[in-house]
Amino acid sequence: MPSPSVIRRIRRRSWPWVMHRHRKLWAEPDLFNPENFDPEAKAQHHRFQYIPFGAGPRVCIGMSFAQAEALILLSYWLTQFSFRPAPDHTVFPTAIATLRPLGGMPLRVESLR
Numbered sequence: 001m002p003s004p005s006v007i008r009r010i011r012r013r014s015w016p017w018v019m020h021r022h023r024k025l026w027a028e029p030d031l032f033n034p035e036n037f038d039p040e041a042k043a044q045h046h047r048f049q050y051i052p053f054g055a056g057p058r059v060c061i062g063m064s065f066a067q068a069e070a071l072i073l074l075s076y077w078l079t080q081f082s083f084r085p086a087p088d089h090t091v092f093p094t095a096i097a098t099l100r101p102l103g104g105m106p107l108r109v110e111s112l113r
Contacts, residue, residue: 016051017099025049084108 021029025046026036035041036050053060060066077083085091086106094102 015095016054017093017095020050020052080112082110082112084110 019025023029036045048055053063053066084107086108089103089106091105092102093099
């Protein structure tokens, strides 16, 4: 588990997106690894190591709604469609106020029915 002082220094200087990809906090920070969120792995993380909605007294008031809405939409979409990245587009993350793909995220969407 990273030391609290490492977490404080990173939080003071950066957005969560940077912290979520910091090499001192994650073994493979540029890969999405769902196992990082297993209960056993989460027990090894500092409580502020992953904060997609912020933390502490200024946590996003819309967090619960956003998570519920995302689950409902994704569960519906994944039963109705298949999604593949457009073959001629390279995804590059950029951040203004939130993280987003530079130039958008073109996808090929096909109906499963």
